[in-house]
Amino acid sequence: xxxxxxxxxxxxxxxxxxxxxxxxxxxxxxxxxxxxxxxxxxxxxxxxxxxxxxxxxxxxxxxxxxxxxxxxxxxxxxxxxxxxxxxxxxxxxxxxxxxx
Numbered sequence: 001x002x003x004x005x006x007x008x009x010x011x012x013x014x015x016x017x018x019x020x021x022x023x024x025x026x027x028x029x030x031x032x033x034x035x036x037x038x039x040x041x042x043x044x045x046x047x048x049x050x051x052x053x054x055x056x057x058x059x060x061x062x063x064x065x066x067x068x069x070x071x072x073x074x075x076x077x078x079x080x081x082x083x084x085x086x087x088x089x090x091x092x093x094x095x096x097x098x099x100x
Contacts, residue, residue: 001037003037050072
């Protein structure tokens with residue numbers, strides 16, 4: 001799957017981008033018609049520890065899923081967003097099977 005990663009107001013290191021790529025590639029196990037995903041990494045200027053925003057838009061034929069998570073690290077955000085997308089993809093797959 002093609003993963004476009006954009007980091008806003010900072011530059012993401014290679015390890016983080018590779019981690020996100022691997023985590024998003026695992027979504028192909030649940031739904032094989034995923035076209036691409038756009039990942040946006042943002043850091044808020046607050047004193048709060050959970051100042052990292054991980055936003056992903058997953059494109060599938062005829063629809064797109066958007067998940068936005070705010071966490072302490074981008075890795076944690078990627079994991080929680082991917083888990084949320086897994087549930088949404090499974091639900092979509094079940095609905096498509098029900099209509100056949």
